[in-house]
Amino acid sequence: MDCQSVVNRVYNGHTDFSEFGVTIQQCRLLLQSLPNFKICFVRKETDSLPHSIARASTSYAGPHFYSEFPSCIAANIDLAII
Structure with a gap:
């Protein structure tokens, strides 16, 4: 669908x-x-940041905490803010 x-x-x-x-x-x-949440359609071309996070998450067996953005996110963070 x-x-x-x-x-x-x-x-x-x-x-x-x-x-x-x-x-x-x-x-x-x-x-x-959950009134603070909503769902929305995002075109594939603008979905690079969540895609990078999801792809990187499969590399880790447990929870991780970062003091700075992981490289897979840092490369896309400027695009996400714009």
Whole structure:
């Protein structure tokens, strides 16, 4: 399913009778309980920072704390701020 379609279904407020309707409803309820969160569609071209974080996270078996940005993030941080 297209990511933009999922975002649209979560926010359109209509009852979703598709096979994903229950999941969409659960997302709506979760977002209602977390008012500081939202979901949004981001084009693939602008998704380099989260992609780098996700790719790097598979390299570590446990939690890590950094005093500065890891190199995989530092290379993309200026693009994310703009």
